[in-house]
Amino acid sequence: MTNYSLNITVLGSGTSQGVPVIACNCNVCTSYESKDKRLRCSILITYNNENYVIDAGPDFRYQMLRENVQTLRAVLFTHEHKDHVSGLDDVRAFNFKEERDMEVYCSERVEVALRREFHYVFDENKYPGVPLIQLHTIKNDKFILPGGLEVLPIEVMHFKMPVNAFRIKDFAYITDAKTISETEKQKLIGVKTLIVNALRIQEHISHFNLEEALLLIDEIKPEKAYLTHISHLFGTHEEIQALCPPNVYPAYDGLKIAL
Secondary structure: OOOOEEEEEEEOOOOOOEEOOOOOOOOOOOOOOOOHOEEEEEEEEEEEOOEEOOOOOOOHHHHHOOOOOOOOEEEOOOOOOHHHHHOOOOOOOHHHHHHHEEEEEHHHHHHHHHHHHHHHHOOOOOOOOOEEEEEEEEOOEEEEOOOOOEEEEEEEEEEEEEEEEEEEEOOOEEEEOOOOOOOHHHHHHOOOOOEEEEEOOOOOOOOOOHHHEEEEHHHHHOEEEEEEEEEEOOOOOOHHHHHOOOEEEEEEOOOOOEO
């Protein structure tokens, strides 16, 4: 068996508004606990000394600085909502430093949104200094990232919007999911470490709540599971942990998972 090193860093574990929420004075938003400060949802994957990011939202620049990321091979997008794509412009720093285009992997639907929102990136006559990217379309099949990392996309539904979750070896990352078909769930069989969205305790139209996330975890039976995309309405990190079974943990910004 070939040895490999795979590590996950949670760059952000919050909702589209982040935590604290602007102008909110609830006990979560006013908490002094660092684990209650949540940037927009994203993870960093490090595989054999190569770095990859899933989603680059409005906090992407700060997340790269906080984790001192010096090299980045590719960005994978789950879906086109602004809290997941709006940081794309900041890949310029890696263009300049590494003297190469950024490889970007997304569905056709996300590509349409990127071409609309970042039209200047795709102009025939580009303005000097715009991001340089190479788009790769994600289908239903496995694909290989630069550096040899194999990724399996898994379609989940964010209300009526298709979103790509991703499985990498024995790890899976699911954000902005409300439902998953039985066919797509089969792709999760054998996952040992799972990160999955759990917005709050109360039911929500487009996200798993705690009960739904725990039901999926119980069905997949990973060795460990982490909750992400956490709202200030859910509670503090300590309060959420108290609601979780022994192998389930609320994720937090900066969490590092060695696989």
